[in-house]
Amino acid sequence: MNMQQVIKMTAAETALVDAYTAQLGDLPGNGAVLSLRDTLVHDLKTAGLPTRRVESWHYTDLRTLLRSVPAADPSAFSDRVEAVVTGSSVLSVRNGEADIKGLPDGVTARSYTESLIDGSAAAGLSVLGSDDAIGRINGGLVRGGLEIAVAEGVELEAPLELQVVQSRGQAHTRFPVSFGAGAKATVIERHLSTDAEPSFVSSVSDVTLAEGADIIWIILQQQGTADTHLGQIRFDLGRDAKLHLFVINAGGKLVRQEIHGRASGEGSDLTLRAINLLGGDSHTDVTFTLSHDVPHTTSSEIIRNVVFDRAKGVFQGKILVAKDAQKTDAKMACNTLLLSDDADLSAKPELEIFADDVQCGHGATVADIDHTQLFYLLSRGIPENKARAMLVNAFVAEIVEELEDDEALVEALEGVISAWLEKHA
Amino acid sequence: MLEIKNLHARIAEDGTEIIRGLDLTVKAGEVAAIMGPNGSGKSTLSYILSGREDYEVTEGDILYNGESILELDAAERAAKGIFLAFQYPVEIPGVATMQFLKVAMNEQRKYRGEDELSTPEFMRRVKEAAAELKIAPEMLRRPLNVGFSGGEKKRAEILQMALLEPKLCVLDETDSGLDIDALKVVADGVNSLRSPDRAVIVITHYQRLLDYIVPDTVHVLYRGQVVKSGDKTLAHELEAKGYADIIEAAA
16 A cells, blocks of 8 residues: 655645646656656645755755745746846846847857757656655756757857846746867856846756867855845766866845766866855755766765855755776865854765775864954954945955956855845955 | 153953053153063053053053053054064965055055055065065965964064054064074164154063164063163163162052
8 A cells, every 4th residue: 555645735836836837838858857847746735845864955944945946927027138248148048038149250050949849858857866855846847947068179268158047937947058079168057136136047957078178157145135035056067078067146035956967978177156245034055976987987076155244155066976987186165254143054065986006185163253353453443334245255356366367257256245244345 | 752651550360560650751752761670561552552451551641742542452553553573373264464564554544544555665664674674475375374484474564563653652572583583683673763763662571682773761560560661771780780680669
């Protein structure tokens, strides 16, 4: 007999299932895609949203934290906004509709909706595991996105900005992006809200780097203070490929950004940098897994958290080194500035190493503003609020400056950070 | 310019009394040296003057241009013209030296109701003052005090002093860690700032610095009090005989 426990669905679970039912017949997809969607939503219904009893969601009990989900609202999409870095090529997705005007040479793009309709998207819709709630929600409800290919050897001068601007309702988007051998590009995946109305956003990026590709990928999350943002990026690094992945969380009420990568080509390298600017009553989770599958791969991860008010931050980082992945070099650090008594941060760095000739390490620090440094700035006539903002900014500026090769990019990101700090510090 | 009256102060955290009834007057245009053995309260006095919150004034007053400054925070005191050159300048990674200088200069100007400096005007002033103090432009491109040698840090303090144009300069053990050449550069920098409307308090353990920055008055601090005051000859006397006699006489 099936002893499955019957639990009452939460308001959010009901709303997500309802969103699916309400859009039946309207969600794009061929037979294979539609049956996959059905399975995903069925799984969501039976398993429910993950709770703290699911290990990978231990610090972000989504079932409790996600109180409600606004209904899908096709009118709830805002116009494009200016690119964060002047001169970027902007591609946008609104209500599932992709806008691919202004595509630079060497880049092809098509609407992900077409891939859903012709079924080529089916393989990518699978979840990463039974705990992949983001993959499940997104796969069930995704309406569109952008499928992008940067051709072999193409070097993009200006950044490519993938823009999703949401105001209310829901948005579920996907970005399958492939970089050909030797391609060089900066991509800014940008999620933002234009107002304070609650919205619910899920987004999955699926990125592959062929041999020798050298890519900067920035995830810039600037949702509103009532928004839920569930992001996921999956990536695969080919031989000698280099990915500099930079996550900035500067918004949202309930945020989880997952990063799941594989270093599957020898000589590949991941640089992960994350800046989490947390304030108000927000809850922000960055969960990272990287699997070093082959010998001679390297990775370095630095996470900087700035936590104000009653905000809560979570960082989970797991580096797996396969048995054959000798000479792996992996270093992970999570540093936090806790700026109020009620601010909170949970860090869980993990290493799982099956090879015996590797260099791996991790560390975590938590501190308050250094009072000697603060006094020094005050003693030069800099008022306290400004001095504090300078010190917090200094704490995160260091890792932005690593992008020094692109001055406009550094300036734009510094602008986002200082604008956030001016509002919150 | 500065009048300290019967000042008593303690460490806020544990209540240890450091300053015990200190009186001191420094006039505009004067260079006053404060000397004394280790632990006499010299550095504490400099922190209290500049408004460090780790110390609590329990009695007495500090008048600056006739007004009590006890209620002002460190930033307000700085904007009113009180400058402390730190014994150990603080390294702040992630804050660019130039940005720091510009913010400090402009925040002080804002407080006083003056217009902010234009970027070219700011650059001109920094370049000029840096050249005087033999500070290489590369040093100014680094984060604040990060990777500076001991001598570079002290010169950077004097550079800040020159740019901020304070009225009351407090130099806390500015000679410590300096070789003789660096000492001369720093002393020249201080001497060039001497003016009839500016007072300088030089806190030092040794007579050496006072050969280069010649004081008008010398005060000996012991157990949180000024136990003896005199002119520059007092410094020489101390150099020759040590503090023992004065301390004994005071006890």
